[in-house]
Amino acid sequence: xxxxxxxxxxxxxxxxxxxxxxxxxxxxxxxxxxxxxxxxxxxxxxxxxxxxxxxxxxxxxxxxxxxxxxxxxxxxxxxxxxxxxxxxxxxxxxxxxxxxxxxxxxxxxxxxxxxxxxxxxxxxxxxxxxxxxxxxxxxxxxxxxxxxxxxxxxxxxxxxxxxxx
Numbered sequence: 001x002x003x004x005x006x007x008x009x010x011x012x013x014x015x016x017x018x019x020x021x022x023x024x025x026x027x028x029x030x031x032x033x034x035x036x037x038x039x040x041x042x043x044x045x046x047x048x049x050x051x052x053x054x055x056x057x058x059x060x061x062x063x064x065x066x067x068x069x070x071x072x073x074x075x076x077x078x079x080x081x082x083x084x085x086x087x088x089x090x091x092x093x094x095x096x097x098x099x100x101x102x103x104x105x106x107x108x109x110x111x112x113x114x115x116x117x118x119x120x121x122x123x124x125x126x127x128x129x130x131x132x133x134x135x136x137x138x139x140x141x142x143x144x145x146x147x148x149x150x151x152x153x154x155x156x157x158x159x160x161x162x163x164x165x
Contacts, residue, residue, distance in 0.1 A: 003041055006034035014082055028086060035083060039064055056081055063107040073100040075125075079118040080111050091124045091165055095142060095156050098128075098135055124164035131163060 013031055015021045026034075039061055056064075063069075064077065072092040078084035092098040105112050112132075119129040128135065138156035145152060 001033055001037055003037060006037040009034040010038060010083060013084065017082065017084060024087075032085060035064075035085065056083070057108055057110065060108045060111070063104055067107060068100050068103055070097055070100040072097045073104045075121065076101055076104055076111075076115070076118050079121060080114045089121050089125070091122065091128050092160065093165055094160065095139060097165075098156075098160065099139060102136055102139055127163035128160075128165065131159075135160070 009026050009030065012021065013024070013026060016024045039056070060077070060081070067073075070092075071086050071088055071090045074085040075089050075091075078086070092101055105115070115129045115132060119126040135156070138154055138159065141154050142156060145154070
């Protein structure tokens with residue numbers, strides 16, 4: 001796929017997301033391929049901008065190319081950038097899913113102030129974003145325990161279930 005074709009695919013997808021197009025004519029695999037091509041070009045030249053519509057910070061480019069990704073972290077990426085990788089919009093289901101989301105925000109800390117865009121996706125996402133700091137504290141505690149060889153639960157999973165995850 002040529003770069004220009006990839007950009008056209010992503011621009012069409014953006015128009016569909018904004019309700020300017022009725023049908024989504026591109027398959028997720030094709031969208032992912034287009035995004036990979038555009039990002040490889042961006043990475044090559046470190047432009048930071050794919051077109052006038054999309055801006056992806058260098059740290060987010062690195063995460064997209066090398067980061068630990070899952071559906072919920074890709075949902076955050078899409079809600080903030082407008083480049084939706086997967087349209088499912090699933091919130092994190094468990095601490096492992098939240099950990100991938102947490103690592104995205106740690107990789108791109110300026111996006112923490114943009115999480116309100118994710119909260120608009122669903123009631124569960126709103127609950128997750130409203131409780132981001134508490135979930136982060138619970139996660140950091142679990143990581144600390146794991147690193148010390150402690151195998152115990154601090155209630156994070158149960159708290160996530162209370163939030164609707």
